[in-house]
Amino acid sequence: MTLAALLIANSLLAQTQVRPEITKQQATTIVRVAVPRPEGVPLEAVENAFFAPLTRDLAASGVFAIAAIPPNVPPNADLAKAANADFVLSLRFRQEEQDYVLAARLLDTTGVTQFGKGYRGVAVALSRMAHMLANDLVREMTGKAGIFLSQIAFASDRTGHFEIWLMDWDGSNQRQITNHRALAILPSWSPDNDRLVYTLFTGGRSEMYIINRRGGGRIHVQTALGLNTSATFSPISNEIAFVGSVSGNPDIYIVRDDSSNLRRLTTSYSIESTPEWSPNGRQISFTSGRSGTPQIYIMDAEGTNVQRLSFEGEWNDDATWSPTGEEIAYTSRVNGRFQIRIANVITKQSRIVAGEGSNEQPAWSPDGRWIAFQSNRSGRWQIYRMRTDGTDLMQLTFEGENKDPDWSKKAE
Amino acid sequence: MIENMNKAVKGFLLGLVLIAAVLVPACRSKKAPPPPKVAPTETTSSVPNVPVTATETRVANPPDFVQTQTTPQVTTETLPTDIEELNRVAVTRGYLQDAFYGYDEAALSSDAQAALTASANWLKKNPQYNLLIEGHCDERGTEQYNLALGDRRANSAKEYIVALGVDGSRIRTVSYGEERPFDPGHDDAAWAKNRRAHLVIAGR
Numbered sequence: 001m002t003l004a005a006l007l008i009a010n011s012l013l014a015q016t017q018v019r020p021e022i023t024k025q026q027a028t029t030i031v032r033v034a035v036p037r038p039e040g041v042p043l044e045a046v047e048n049a050f051f052a053p054l055t056r057d058l059a060a061s062g063v064f065a066i067a068a069i070p071p072n073v074p075p076n077a078d079l080a081k082a083a084n085a086d087f088v089l090s091l092r093f094r095q096e097e098q099d100y101v102l103a104a105r106l107l108d109t110t111g112v113t114q115f116g117k118g119y120r121g122v123a124v125a126l127s128r129m130a131h132m133l134a135n136d137l138v139r140e141m142t143g144k145a146g147i148f149l150s151q152i153a154f155a156s157d158r159t160g161h162f163e164i165w166l167m168d169w170d171g172s173n174q175r176q177i178t179n180h181r182a183l184a185i186l187p188s189w190s191p192d193n194d195r196l197v198y199t200l201f202t203g204g205r206s207e208m209y210i211i212n213r214r215g216g217g218r219i220h221v222q223t224a225l226g227l228n229t230s231a232t233f234s235p236i237s238n239e240i241a242f243v244g245s246v247s248g249n250p251d252i253y254i255v256r257d258d259s260s261n262l263r264r265l266t267t268s269y270s271i272e273s274t275p276e277w278s279p280n281g282r283q284i285s286f287t288s289g290r291s292g293t294p295q296i297y298i299m300d301a302e303g304t305n306v307q308r309l310s311f312e313g314e315w316n317d318d319a320t321w322s323p324t325g326e327e328i329a330y331t332s333r334v335n336g337r338f339q340i341r342i343a344n345v346i347t348k349q350s351r352i353v354a355g356e357g358s359n360e361q362p363a364w365s366p367d368g369r370w371i372a373f374q375s376n377r378s379g380r381w382q383i384y385r386m387r388t389d390g391t392d393l394m395q396l397t398f399e400g401e402n403k404d405p406d407w408s409k410k411a412e
Numbered sequence: 413m414i415e416n417m418n419k420a421v422k423g424f425l426l427g428l429v430l431i432a433a434v435l436v437p438a439c440r441s442k443k444a445p446p447p448p449k450v451a452p453t454e455t456t457s458s459v460p461n462v463p464v465t466a467t468e469t470r471v472a473n474p475p476d477f478v479q480t481q482t483t484p485q486v487t488t489e490t491l492p493t494d495i496e497e498l499n500r501v502a503v504t505r506g507y508l509q510d511a512f513y514g515y516d517e518a519a520l521s522s523d524a525q526a527a528l529t530a531s532a533n534w535l536k537k538n539p540q541y542n543l544l545i546e547g548h549c550d551e552r553g554t555e556q557y558n559l560a561l562g563d564r565r566a567n568s569a570k571e572y573i574v575a576l577g578v579d580g581s582r583i584r585t586v587s588y589g590e591e592r593p594f595d596p597g598h599d600d601a602a603w604a605k606n607r608r609a610h611l612v613i614a615g616r
Contacts, residue, residue, distance in 0.1 A: 162591075183591060186556070204544045204586050204614060206559075227587060229559045243560055248518070248567025248585070250560035273560040287557050293516075294557045315516075317554035331554050338554065360554055403555070 031141055033058065033106070034067045034083040036075040038091040041100070046093065049126035050100075056170055057134035057148045060392060062369060063141050077111035087114065089137075098122045104133050106140070115140045127172060135411070144411075147367045151213070151408045153187040153196055154383055158400030164198050166213065169365070169385070169407075171396030177215035184209075186404050190233045193408045197221070197231040197240055197257075208242060210257060222259040226250075230274045233257075234301075235409065236281035241265075243273050252286050252303075265303035274317055277301070278325050285309065285319040285328060296330050298345070309348060313341065318361050321345075322368045329362035329371055329388075340373055342388065353390040363407045372396070372405040491538075499613050507534040508543075508611040511569050512604065516553065518564040520572055524609075528569055531611055532576035539579075544614040545569050547587040548594070550603035555589060562587030569609035584614065 035055055038046050058064040067085035080088040090105040099120050106115040117136055119129045131148035138146035147169060156165045159176065164187045167174040178184050183201035190196065195217075197210050208221040208228040221228075225244030232241050234254075244253040244264070252265040252275045266272040270290035277284055278298075285298050296310040296319045310316040313332035320329050325345065332341035332350075338358040343350035353359075357377030364371060372385045383397045383405045492498045502508040509527035511520060520528070535543060547562030547569075566585035574580040594610075595602035 183588075185591070201586070201588070201591070204546075204584060204612075206586060226585065227559060227563050230556045243556075245560070245563045245567075245587075248564045248571070250563050271557065271560045271564060274554075274556040289557075294554070315553060315557075317557045361556075 030065045031063060031087065032067045032083075032085040033064050034069050034075075034079050034085040034088045036069055036079060036088070036090070038093050038102075039075070040093040041095060045123075046100070046126060049123065050130045051091075053127050053148075053168075053170060053172060054130035054134055057131060057146065058137065060170075061134065061138050061146055062387075063138050063146075077107055077109055080107065080109045085109075096120075100126060100129070102129060102133075106137065127168070131168070144367065147365050147370070147411045150366050150411055151189075151193070152363070152372050152383070152385075152396070153189060153404075153406045153408070154397070154402055155185045155187065155198075155404040156397065156400050156402045158402075164196060164211070165402075167396060169370075171383075171385075171394070174397070177213065178211060179215075186230060188232045188406050189408045191235045191409050193410045195233075196406075197233060199229045199231060208240070219257070220259075221255060221257065223253070223255055223262055225253065225262075232276055234277050234281050235279055241275035241277060241284055243275070252284065254301075265299065265301075267303075274319065276320050278321050279323055280325060285321065287317045287319065296328065296343075298328075309343060309345070310341075310350075311348070312350065316341070320362055320364060322364050323366055324368060329364065331360040331362065340371065353386070353388070355384075355386075355390065355393070359384075361404055363405045365407050366409055366411045370407075372407055374403045374405060495613060495615055502534070502611075502613060506530060507538075508613070510611055511565075511572075511609040513565055513607040513609075515550070515603075515607065516561065517607075518561065518568045520568055524569075525572065528572045528609075529576060532573045532578050535573065535578045535582070536576075539582075540616050541582075542614045542616065543573075543578075543583045544612045545573075545583060545585045546592075546610040546612060547585065547589075548592065548606055548608050548610060549590045550606040551590045551593065551598070552603060553590065555591075559587050559589035559591075562589045565607075565609050569611070 037043055038051060055066055059066050067083040070082045073079045073082045075088055075090045088107050090107060092103045094101050099122060102119040104117055105113050108114050115137065119132060121129050134148045135146040150169050151166050152169060153164060153166050155162045161181045162183050162185050163176050163180065164178040164184050165174055165176050180200055180202065185199055187196045187198040195210055195212050197208060199206050200209050206228050208231050210219040210221060211217065221240065223244055225246060227243050227245040227250055230243045238257045239254050240257060241252060241254050243250050249269060251272045253262060254265060255262045268290050270288055272286055272288045274287040275284050282301055283298055284301050285296060287294050288297050293314050294317050295308060296316050297306055297308050299306040309328060313334060315333040316330055318331040327342050328345055329340055329342045331338050334352060338360050340353045340359050340362045341350050342353060355375060357375050359373050359375045362371045362373045369387060370385055371388055372383060374381050375384050381401045381403045382395055383402045384393060384395050386393045492501055508531045511524035511527050545566045547566030549558040549562050553561065566587055570583050570585050573583065593606045595605040
């Protein structure tokens with residue numbers, strides 16, 4: 001049984017039409033919201049599982065700012081005024097047997113409900129409930145859902161072997177989904193957020209496997225080639241681009257997820273690696289050593305029309321497209337250290353998002369506002385998250401070594 | 413002050429000259445012309461290169477090894493049956509020698525060729541064993557490109573061994589990129605050790 005089945009959301013009230021003042025706020029202004037403690041249950045019951053992730057989501061949303069709450073004011077319109085906030089978020093729980101039932105209301109300073117919705121779920125679904133509510137509130141303000149239910153896949157060796165793991169966008173709920181006790185790395189999400197493809201090293205071979213997000217349904221994608229690394233799902237079909245090799249010549253290949261229709265896209269004798277599809281599936285970026293150093297190139301998904309994207313840095317790799325397809329983030333060596341670089345696909349102009357240590361393997365959030373990446377700044381590889389301008393940095397992993405982040409493609 | 417010092421220095425120098433005057437005739441009386449000191453040091457400094465040149469000639473001439481192989485094989489040596497133990501022995505006795513690479517390179521240096529030649533000779537004498545060649549890289553590159561680079565390294569080693577007469581169907585390759593470094597350090601010495609094609613006996 002999945003968490004989704006444990007949790008039911010229903011429209012609490014007929015949704016109020018979005019009022020003019022909210023439409024105005026859609027632009028860039030931050031909405032100040034007062035979020036008093038939930039009522040109806042002891043705070044301990046919902047603080048860590050619900051209240052903390054909810055306030056964290058809202059604070060990181062880029063839409064809301066959380067207003068400090070003055071003491072002894074009931075959670076109504078008066079509180080919004082007293083806290084100098086635009087809204088107050090009223091959270092009322094009740095318990096029905098195993099279920100926590102939540103009524104969430106967003107009240108403006110005149111006491112009018114701008115948003116109201118009910119949620120129901122058991123205790124283990126409370127953090128999911130928080131992320132759903134935060135997503136709904138962001139959609140209410142911007143018209144686009146938040147990314148608080150998106151997942152980051154990564155490889156972690158905290159069990160003694162690198163396995164594939166998943167976590168929530170804020171680093172919570174980290175869970176292992178493979179158990180090979182070998183070397184499983186480089187996970188990549190399918191466009192429907194339901195499957196992952198990754199590379200497994202076992203018995204002196206490296207092979208591609210597909211697994212569903214709950215860890216079941218494992219399929220071996222057979223290619224009869226070497227490497228089988230850097231696998232990535234097409235956003236529009238059931239095809240996988242990856243690096244295959246014959247006699248030490250690594251090239252970009254495509255294969256269907258049922259191991260059929262294998263074909264080769266690049267034919268140069270140089271090393272080709274690290275393919276990534278554009279969001280519309282029409283182009284593929286990749287790394288090639290054809291100029292003498294690893295650089296980023298873009299080609300059509302048929303392998304034609306190759307053009308070079310990166311000209312700065314003597315070692316570039318890990319290209320990945322923003323959700324709009326306008327920008328490509330990649331790993332770029334600057335003064336002997338790897339940094340995240342973001343380049344415009346058309347103008348090829350680029351900027352460095354500087355950070356401590358070596359910073360590699362960028363992965364865009366589905367809304368394009370965040371980048372997850374790995375850094376060795378703490379002395380070991382860990383996964384971090386930042387805005388695309390480098391602000392609001394947050395370390396997401398702490399146990400063992402953690403790397404190869406890939407953010408799920410859909411927001412929900 | 414300065415005058416005093418000058419006097420002292422002058423006195424010291426005069427002393428030296430006197431000592432020299434006594435010593436030099438003594439030397440001369442033993443051996444007629446002292447040989448120029450510069451020449452011998454130059455000769456010795458150029459000597460250590462000799463073993464390297466010898467190795468290079470051997471490698472450039474693979475048929476030589478086929479010939480040396482006609483000498484009676486070392487059959488008296490017992491090899492362990494346990495594969496892990498066998499691999500340990502193969503390293504300590506130099507049966508199998510890893511090839512090392514330059515930064516972002518998959519080309520074989522003369523040292524790498526010599527190591528692979530020695531390994532090929534042992535493999536030809538012991539045709540019952542299969543070989544796994546692992547390509548490895550140092551941590552200074554990126555993970556994904558290094559996996560591809562390690563594949564190229566492992567295959568360059570395989571090609572060389574096959575060219576020396578080892579049946580290619582006995583050899584498989586795999587690339588670990590920078591996943592499994594031999595030396596966990598973060599300096600030139602560690603990186604040099606980690607850029608290698610690692611030869612492993614993979615059973616019969």
